[in-house]
Amino acid sequence: MxxxxxxxxxxxxxxxxxxxxxxxxxxxxxxxxxxxxxxxxxxxxxxxxxxxxxxxxxxxxxxxxxxxxxxxxxxxxxxxxxxxxxxxxxxxxxxxxxxxxxxxxxxxxxxxxxxxxxxxxxxxxxxxxxxxxxxxxxxxxxxxxxxxxxxxxxxxxxxxxxxxxxxxxxxxxxxxxxxxxxxxxxxxxxxxxxxxxxxxxxxxxxxxxxxxxxxxxxxxxxxxxxxxxxxxxxxxxxxxxxxxxxxxxxxFWPPPAAVDDPQVLERLNGGRILAQAGRNDPRGRYIVSLQENGAGLHIFDLQLGESALWLEGASVRDFAWSPQGQYLAVTLDEVSGDAVWICDRWGHVKRQIDLGRRRASQLSWSPEGKQLALLISDSGSQGILVTYAEADALVPMAADLGVEYSTWLEDGLFIFTGDAWYCISPPPVVPVTVQNPVPQVLQRQRILSPTVIKEGSTIRLTRPSLTMP
Amino acid sequence: MFPGKYQAVHAAALTVVLLALAASGVQAFIFSDPGSLYTAAIPDSWIYQAYHSTDQLAVFYGEGDWDLLYFEGLGKVADQSVRELAERSLALYGEPGGLSGFQLETPLLPVEVGGLQGLACAYTYQDERGNLLWEYRIFLLLPDGEGFSIALGSNGPWVKNNPPVLEEVLKKWQWTD
Known part of the structure; x- marks a missing residue:
């Protein structure tokens, strides 16, 4: 005192x-x-x-x-x-x-x-x-x-x-x-x-x-x-x-808004069961399928004409390619509970999301392939969890609506509660374009040596690169 | 004798064909840009570089180690005239952070590209290794207010003297409606 x-x-x-x-x-x-x-x-x-x-x-x-x-x-x-x-x-x-x-x-x-x-x-x-x-x-x-x-x-x-x-x-x-x-x-x-x-x-x-x-x-x-x-x-x-x-x-995500546009509703109701969504490699190189025993993913590489096993030993339950084929998201049954992994397009794990006792299903990528929505079941209730491909962040939403199904379209994330559709529009992201630009000045490299880029098991030789001063 | 005579006739015919090709000008292919803005005749010896090109940028490599030809659509610019665009660009090239050792070699002179009046100039600058590079650049302001540029770069002053490649490109340049 x-x-x-x-x-x-x-x-x-x-x-x-x-x-x-x-x-x-x-x-x-x-x-x-x-x-x-x-x-x-x-x-x-x-x-x-x-x-x-x-x-x-x-x-x-x-x-x-x-x-x-x-x-x-x-x-x-x-x-x-x-x-x-x-x-x-x-x-x-x-x-x-x-x-x-x-x-x-x-x-x-x-x-x-x-x-x-x-x-x-x-x-x-x-x-x-x-x-x-x-x-x-x-x-x-x-x-x-x-x-x-x-x-x-x-x-x-x-x-x-x-x-x-x-x-x-x-x-x-x-x-x-x-x-x-x-x-x-x-x-x-x-x-x-x-x-x-x-x-x-x-x-x-x-x-x-x-x-x-x-x-x-x-x-x-x-x-x-x-x-x-x-x-x-x-x-x-x-x-x-x-x-x-x-x-x-x-x-930054607005609350879910009820969808009443007949055209949108027709589109949503017509395409609700999309079991094959995200199953095909958008770049057409890999054919991915679940192993019968759930251990890893079976891959057939059309470019090399070879089979391979990705995520060997992991109990993979489901998977979905991002729309541009940049990422592959998988759900897994882990000893400690459910998990979602985000891999690059060569099967290397970039992020692991441990969900514990919560169960994840219905992987749905945003059209730009930047965000991934998961349907999460937790003690009888179902909600949505949105995560980011490039950021280790989880955004829970619509936990109180009793979500049964979700899908991502151009206008936003649509969720179905059993009797009605709702839409959640993500905060808009506008790419940077320089206002009032001037022409670039490019340079050509004098020595014509290719750049070697290793992408997973593939080695790619590029043409000589340009530099921008 | 017969085969020899046949060979002589064949050689003469081939010479006529080659002379005819030479008289018709440089062999070129027509390039249509992915943005549907223009078409241009590009001499065969200039190779399109898909890896470096985008919808707004078309890049070609010539035979020389330094030879570079590229067309770039800039999108909307705030400039009210092509002179404003050109002078603003050149000023930025010459500022700190722009091109090292930048020097304007020719003044801005009028040039016509597919019926559109532009301005062109040549300048030099140094790359990171200290090599002196030349560039001839045409600035254009499209009717909808978008900037456009055609550039020919190399390591010698030949780029500023209306070289055949540029003559060919400009002669058959067409803006898409």
Missing amino acids: AVDRLRKLSAWVIVLLFFSVIAAPVQASAASSGKAGAARFERALGGGAVPEILKQYGGEYVLPLGQRLWVEEVFRRLVGAAERQDVEYTLTVLNSAELNAFALPGGYVFITRGLVNAIGRDEAKLAAVLGHEIAHIEEKHGMNAVLRQMGLTVLLEVGMLAVDFASADLLRLAGTTLLELISRGWGREAEFEADLVGQTLAVRAGFDGSGAVSLLDGVLNLDSEDLPMKVFRTHPDTQERRERLEANLAS
């Missing part, structure tokens, strides 16, 4: 000391306060720290033309979906191999070239990173952290202080505080909030919200010893963040 009282007392002393420093300018020009003044202050505060950031991270880096236009287009879409109108967002790529990104008050977003290159051309992951940073600015995390550090938040909240945001003294003091805070981050709760707000922003801008989950999975898989990722040192527990982001994915 004594310690607590002492802490409270010392906090008030600091606040009062600080108040005495800035009280004079605050009271003298209270007229210049207000939202516009606060926005200008925020911009000036962040802008004041930009030179220091550039100095610390090797200055600005200019990405190659094609990559630059792509990154700028992702950023443009995210900014277009942002809510704050009083912020001018700018993106700077820093010349550092470190994997890092951060935001300063006033709309300054930074990402290192190391992180841009590590992300490659995965627009969902880039949108997750930039969305997270924009969210910090949307939610004023930096600004609030600085004010909190300076002890002003309480006074502002209770109306005891009308801050003169035009005060040079205040700006200088806040700037110093900001530089101290940047390396520590904006706080645990701010990071959690930026994750969810950023993910929502990305989905609103037409990106796949599962990119944030994949991004953090990549972080979790990194060897902790070669972590050049200062960004993650300032962030709270990655596993917890990942779980929150995965749970948040369900919020």
Whole structure:
């Protein structure tokens, strides 16, 4: 108790000391306060720290033309979906191999070239990173952290202080505080909030919200010893963040809507029993069939004219090719319960989903082959579980409807409850196309040596490749 | 004697055929793009590169190790004129992050492609190994506001002097209605 009282007392002393420093300018020009003044202050505060950031991270880096236009287009879409109108967002790529990104008050977003290159051309992951940073600015995390550090938040909240945001003294003091805070981050709760707000922003801008989950999975898989990722040192527990982001994915799927269009209903009722759906390799190379004893999958490779056994020893119950033939999903009876595996098109297991006591049936791929719906039976009730081909995430839905059957068509995921059809439209994902593009400049490699690509048991020689400067 | 006489007649006939072929111009095949936007005559010695081509991009390799011909549909652009498109593109090529050592070798000059007025220029730049590359590029703005480009690249300045390959391509270029 004594310690607590002492802490409270010392906090008030600091606040009062600080108040005495800035009280004079605050009271003298209270007229210049207000939202516009606060926005200008925020911009000036962040802008004041930009030179220091550039100095610390090797200055600005200019990405190659094609990559630059792509990154700028992702950023443009995210900014277009942002809510704050009083912020001018700018993106700077820093010349550092470190994997890092951060935001300063006033709309300054930074990402290192190391992180841009590590992300490659995965627009969902880039949108997750930039969305997270924009969210910090949307939610004023930096600004609030600085004010909190300076002890002003309480006074502002209770109306005891009308801050003169035009005060040079205040700006200088806040700037110093900001530089101290940047390396520590904006706080645990701010990071959690930026994750969810950023993910929502990305989905609103037409990106796949599962990119944030994949991004953090990549972080979790990194060897902790070669972590050049200062960004993650300032962030709270990655596993917890990942779980929150995965749970948040369900919020982007609208509730099931009853289907009453006669044409759609006719189509659905006419094609309900689709036992052969997904059984044929869309690329026509493999004939896949279940083994009689359920151990693995029997494959006949039409290209090689040979038979093979995939997933040897696994009790495969069912399988379905994705519409483009990129993936093969299988359900299995495991000792510990049911499981779903997603394999590449050569039978290599990419993901294993352990369902425990729940039983999975009716594998149904989305038309783009990015998502897989499973009918899940659990203690007498049946619901849908949607998972992603490229992200280790599960989204439960329609658990209370008593689902009997589900199928994925162009308009969305359709579920049948025994007496009615419902449709769930997934959040739209819009591919990035560069606005106002310029012609590419291609180069031909002088040495005509083929590239050797190994795809499962097949070796493919390509023609000499072009490079894009 | 008879077989020798027969051979001489045969050789003479073959010469006439070859001369006739030569007089008719470069042997070419008609390329129809997958996007149904144009057809063009491509000299036989230029090989279509299916692996590098898409619906918007058609790539051909010539006989020389550096010879490259490609057509690209850009989709909608915001430029109001072909000059705007060309100047914006060249400015981006010359900026940091664009082409290393970029240098404009000829000014933008008018050119006609299938009845459509475009602008063309030649420029040089260096690849990652420091090789000096030349490129002759035609910029076009289609009536529906889509950008289009024809480029001929190699390692020598011959690309800018209206080479036979480009003459052949442009002579028989047709836009699909």
